[in-house]
Amino acid sequence: MEQAPRDPERQLQPAPLEPLGHPDAGLQAAVSEEAEGARDEGSGEGTMTENNFWLKKIEINVSEAEKRTGRNAMNMQETYTAYLIETRSVEHTDGQSVLTDSLWRRYSEFELLRNYLLVYYPHIVVPPLPEKRAEFVWHKLSADNMDPDFVERRRIGLENFLLRVASHPILCRDKIFYLFLTQEGNWKETVNETGFQLKADSRLKALNATFRVKNPDKRFTELKHYSDELQSVISHLLRVRARVADRLYGVYKVHGNYGRVFSEWSAIEKEMGDGLQSAGHHMDVYASSIDDILEDEEHYADQLKEYLFYAEALRAVCRKHELMQYDLEMAAQDLASKKQQCEELATGTVRTFSLKGMTTKLFGQETPEQREARIKVLEEQISEGEQQLKSKNLEGREFVKNAWADIERFKEQKNRDLKEALISYAVMQISMCKKGIQVWTNAKECFSKM
Amino acid sequence: MDMNSFSPMMPTSPLSMINQVKFEDEPDLKDLFITVDEPESHVTTIETFITYRIITKTSRGEFDSSEFEVRRRYQDFLWLKGKLEEAHPTLIIPPLPEKFIVKGMVERFNDDFIETRRKALQKFLNRIADHPTLTFNEDFKVFLTAQAWELSSHKKQGPGLLSRMGQTVRAVALSMRGVKSRPEEFMEMNNFIEIFSQKINLIDKISQRIYKEEREYSDEMKEYGPIHVLWSASEEDLVDSLRGVARCLDQCCKATEKRMSGLSEALLPAVHEYVLYSEMVMGVMKRRDQIQAELDSKVEALTYKKADTDLLIEEIGKLEDKVECANNALKADWERWKHNMQNDIKSAFTDMAEENIHYYEQCLATWESFLASQTDLHMEETSEDKPESH
Numbered sequence: 049m050e051q052a053p054r055d056p057e058r059q060l061q062p063a064p065l066e067p068l069g070h071p072d073a074g075l076q077a078a079v080s081e082e083a084e085g086a087r088d089e090g091s092g093e094g095t096m097t098e099n100n101f102w103l104k105k106i107e108i109n110v111s112e113a114e115k116r117t118g119r120n121a122m123n124m125q126e127t128y129t130a131y132l133i134e135t136r137s138v139e140h141t142d143g144q145s146v147l148t149d150s151l152w153r154r155y156s157e158f159e160l161l162r163n164y165l166l167v168y169y170p171h172i173v174v175p176p177l178p179e180k181r182a183e184f185v186w187h188k189l190s191a192d193n194m195d196p197d198f199v200e201r202r203r204i205g206l207e208n209f210l211l212r213v214a215s216h217p218i219l220c221r222d223k224i225f226y227l228f229l230t231q232e233g234n235w236k237e238t239v240n241e242t243g244f245q246l247k248a249d250s251r252l253k254a255l256n257a258t259f260r261v262k263n264p265d266k267r268f269t270e271l272k273h274y275s276d277e278l279q280s281v282i283s284h285l286l287r288v289r290a291r292v293a294d295r296l297y298g299v300y301k302v303h304g305n306y307g308r309v310f311s312e313w314s315a316i317e318k319e320m321g322d323g324l325q326s327a328g329h330h331m332d333v334y335a336s337s338i339d340d341i342l343e344d345e346e347h348y349a350d351q352l353k354e355y356l357f358y359a360e361a362l363r364a365v366c367r368k369h370e371l372m373q374y375d376l377e378m379a380a381q382d383l384a385s386k387k388q389q390c391e392e393l394a395t396g397t398v399r400t401f402s403l404k405g406m407t408t409k410l411f412g413q414e415t416p417e418q419r420e421a422r423i424k425v426l427e428e429q430i431s432e433g434e435q436q437l438k439s440k441n442l443e444g445r446e447f448v449k450n451a452w453a454d455i456e457r458f459k460e461q462k463n464r465d466l467k468e469a470l471i472s473y474a475v476m477q478i479s480m481c482k483k484g485i486q487v488w489t490n491a492k493e494c495f496s497k498m
Numbered sequence: 499m500d501m502n503s504f505s506p507m508m509p510t511s512p513l514s515m516i517n518q519v520k521f522e523d524e525p526d527l528k529d530l531f532i533t534v535d536e537p538e539s540h541v542t543t544i545e546t547f548i549t550y551r552i553i554t555k556t557s558r559g560e561f562d563s564s565e566f567e568v569r570r571r572y573q574d575f576l577w578l579k580g581k582l583e584e585a586h587p588t589l590i591i592p593p594l595p596e597k598f599i600v601k602g603m604v605e606r607f608n609d610d611f612i613e614t615r616r617k618a619l620q621k622f623l624n625r626i627a628d629h630p631t632l633t634f635n636e637d638f639k640v641f642l643t644a645q646a647w648e649l650s651s652h653k654k655q656g657p658g659l660l661s662r663m664g665q666t667v668r669a670v671a672l673s674m675r676g677v678k679s680r681p682e683e684f685m686e687m688n689n690f691i692e693i694f695s696q697k698i699n700l701i702d703k704i705s706q707r708i709y710k711e712e713r714e715y716s717d718e719m720k721e722y723g724p725i726h727v728l729w730s731a732s733e734e735d736l737v738d739s740l741r742g743v744a745r746c747l748d749q750c751c752k753a754t755e756k757r758m759s760g761l762s763e764a765l766l767p768a769v770h771e772y773v774l775y776s777e778m779v780m781g782v783m784k785r786r787d788q789i790q791a792e793l794d795s796k797v798e799a800l801t802y803k804k805a806d807t808d809l810l811i812e813e814i815g816k817l818e819d820k821v822e823c824a825n826n827a828l829k830a831d832w833e834r835w836k837h838n839m840q841n842d843i844k845s846a847f848t849d850m851a852e853e854n855i856h857y858y859e860q861c862l863a864t865w866e867s868f869l870a871s872q873t874d875l876h877m878e879e880t881s882e883d884k885p886e887s888h
Contacts, residue, residue: 274732281729288721295715302711305704313697316690320840327847463735470739471872474746477865484858492851498844 107136107145108214108229110207113199114152129199130154131206135229151232155180158206160239161228165219167244170368171451172219173458175212176357178205184286184349186294197343201350208354218454254367257374264373265448271455272366279359282352289349293342304335323498330491337487341480348476351469355462362458365451372447376440383433390426393419530627531555532642534620537612538569547571550616552623554642566643572597574641575619577653581637582626587785588828589632590835592625593774594618617767630834631827679794680787681825687832688783695776702773709761716754723747742868749864753857760853768846772839779835782828789824793817 112132120126130152136145158177165174182198192198210229213219224242227235310328314321536551549569556564575594582591595618623642626632640652680688723744730740796817800810 277732281725281732285725285729288718288725292715292718292722295711295718298711299708299715302704302707305707306701309697309700309704313694313701316693320844323844463733466733466736467739467872470736470743471869473743474865474869474872477746477750478862478869481858481862481865485855485862488851488854488858492848492855495844495848495851498840498847 106148106214107138108207108210109134109136110203110210113203115194116154127194128154128156129194129202131203133210133229149230151230153228155202155206157228157236158209160236161225162209163248164224164239164242164244165213165222166364167248168222168242169219171365171447172216172454173358173361173365174219175209175216176354176361177209178202178350179353179357184283184290184353186290186297197346201346204347205350205354249368249371254371257371258367261370261374262377264370267452268366268369268448271362275359275362275366278362279356282356282359286349286352286356289345293345297338297342300335300338302335303331307332307335320498323494323496327491327494327498330487330494334484334487334491337483341476341483344476344479345473348469348473351465351472355466358458358462362455365455369447369451372440372444376437376444379433379437379440383430383437386426386430386433390423390430393423393426528628529557530633532620532623532627534616534623537616540571547573548612550619552642561639561643563643568643568645570641570649572615572619574649575622578637578641579622582632582635585635585637586631586827587789588782588824589629589831590775590779590782590828591632592622592629593771593778594622595774614767618771621767621771631831679790683829684783684786684825687828691776691779691783695773695780698769698772698776702769705761705766705769709758709766712754712758712761716751716758719747719751719754723751739872742871746861746864746868750861753860756860757853757857761850764853765846765850768842772843775835775839779832786824786828789817790821793821 135149307328314324554566726744
């Protein structure tokens with residue numbers, strides 16, 4: 049994935065994989081190479097897209113957000129925000145981009161898309177959406193979904209989500225995703241028609257499997273622990289960061305009060321007046337500088353939040369594995385017990401308790417014909433069961449192989465992104481320090497001239 | 499004894515030592531050095547109180563020795579201040595630290611309170627020592643040199659309590675007569691000090707608030723670094739980056755602590771002293787007004803021929819001298835005070851700005867070194883595994 053150059057300071061960094069970019073940047077998804085290579089991969093059931101679309105490089109922007117009113121499912125008036133998604137294809141030769149599609153979507157449609165992807169690509173670590181409600185707020189930030197700063201950060205988060213999907217070698221080829229970007233009307237119906245909601249595994253089933261599975265792949269168990277730790281540590285970090293931001297805001301803003309008082313005081317001073325007045329001005333500059341600083345930091349927090357939410361995506365893959373493994377174990381167990389029953393019927397020995405055996409004892413032996421019939425049924429079932437077990441086994445191994453490939457991909461992405469994020473945090477701190485040095489040097493000069 | 503060296507035992511901070519010398523009208527002639535230290539708690543059946551050790555080093559002839567060590571309690575300082583005000587009603591006597599801090603004090607004698615008071619008491623005595631007139635005051639000398647019993651007996655001399663009270667009552671009555679006859683220059687002075695007092699009070703509050711906010715920021719920062727270390731435990735590939743960030747945050751936290759202590763050492767006490775000083779100056783203005791009012795009332799009496807005119811004329815003559823003396827004393831001292839105030843405020847705020855610059859420079863250095871380490875590593879890594887770029 050490439051990144052359009054932004055301001056000079058950022059250019060000093062090595063070109064990173066940085067989907068969470070500056071608000072005005074359009075980021076490109078160099079999909080073609082990866083898509084080519086991934087053509088034969090995956091057991092996803094999503095339908096394939098037109099190859100033409102993905103052979104060109106595309107640019108996806110969530111460029112605008114707009115407040116709208118409409119009627120919800122209960123036919124009540126509601127206010128919501130709609131986001132404009134613009135897709136451009138970039139010609140190889142001259143690098144010019146042409147707007148190919150442009151439509152409006154709201155957050156709930158993004159959720160629908162993601163839920164669909166979760167069902168059809170259970171072996172993929174599906175990129176998360178930006179948060180539904182503002183969490184880890186510090187006092188200045190509004191927790192209101194309609195707040196312009198929140199909407200702006202959400203716009204960036206949604207763009208990031210689309211870019212993540214578009215740059216994923218398997219997900220990018222999904223037709224529903226393609227339609228999400230290109231077909232405004234009727235898209236919801238199209239998604240629902242896939243019947244994905246019915247295919248989704250019930251939470252209860254998954255929970256049951258998690259508790260009862262006997263031999264899950266150890267790597268998935270470790271991954272689960274890792275994702276729990278990741279979630280816990282990032283939450284903690286975000287909470288503390290919010291408190292630190294709050295306090296820092298306080299320190300800066302109180303200095304602003306100096307400005308006003310110095311100015312009033314300068315009125316009665318002859319020699320000191322000018323120095324006081326201009327020093328006061330610098331105090332005002334200092335106080336107001338914190339707003340931009342903390343806004344930049346919010347973007348950093350959003351980068352961390354993405355990985356906080358990714359933890360849940362990791363857990364989803366682990367859950368699927370546990371479910372499949374449990375299913376496999378149950379099927380194997382069932383087959384074993386049927387085989388046993390069959391053997392007992394054939395040899396006439398009863399080693400295991402069976403209701404039939406009980407009733408036979410109580411109500412009399414069954415006829416040889418009846419016994420033959422039962423053996424035949426069992427043999428059929430065993431044969432079927434063996435086939436099923438074989439295919440489940442195959443499925444399970446395929447799943448593990450593919451999931452693990454995506455997990456490796458995810459790990460590398462995570463390491464790159466987090467390293468970048470930490471570097472960008474350092475850059476922010478450096479900028480803040482430089483501003484501070486400047487303001488206080490100016491103030492010092494004014495003070496020393498008093 | 500070498501007068502230009504300070505004994506290493508003296509607890510003066512470099513900043514305050516510099517400040518002391520700055521006040522000097524004639525730096526080369528400073529011949530009286532005073533330190534206040536070693537607060538000690540004394541418990542008697544009636545009360546508990548604190549005494550401070552006062553060491554005086556001097557080369558002056560009128561002192562019997564070149565070094566003195568005495569113990570004084572706050573009450574003694576109050577006595578000294580009272581005597582100075584009595585002897586020089588229109589000179590600006592330095593302020594004493596408050597008797598009690600009104601809000602948030604559970605125990606009168608917690609460590610911060612005692613330390614703040616000690617510094618302020620030292621400042622008080624040095625201000626007097628630097629004052630061209632007050633430095634030669636007899637009571638001041640007694641305060642610095644007399645043993646405890648000597649001081650007690652010295653205190654008992656002088657006008658009694660009742661007569662002092664009488665003066666105060668008369669003074670209040672006279673001041674009620676208004677200030678309509680206040681000369682122009684003193685009107686200006688009054689306007690100035692009223693506004694100054696307002697502003698310096700606000701600045702005092704703002705500065706205290708900044709200290710509080712910095713304290714809270716520092717407390718949160720203490721937790722911030724360690725989380726990154728915790729995280730590094732589950733991330734093999736990010737250990738360097740995370741620990742690096744943790745280190746930077748810890749350094750910044752330390753730098754904040756340093757900034758805070760700079761604030762509490764220098765800016766806060768300096769600003770607060772001027773809060774108290776402005777009250778003193780307003781008091782001095784009132785006393786000047788009272789002296790003038792005395793004259794005015796006698797002059798008025800003369801016009802109405804209320805009493806023996808010859809006696810009145812004689813009294814008026816004396817009072818006119820008194821007023822002239824008082825006015826001249828105040829004018830001179832006012833100039834001196836204003837000059838000092840400007841220097842003190844200027845240096846206090848300049849130092850604060852310097853502390854802030856230093857703070858940001860330290861933080862900058864630590865983050866820059868982290869960034870350097872990361873980008874070097876990063877360059878290596880990305881050139882290895884980066885896919886073909888367009």
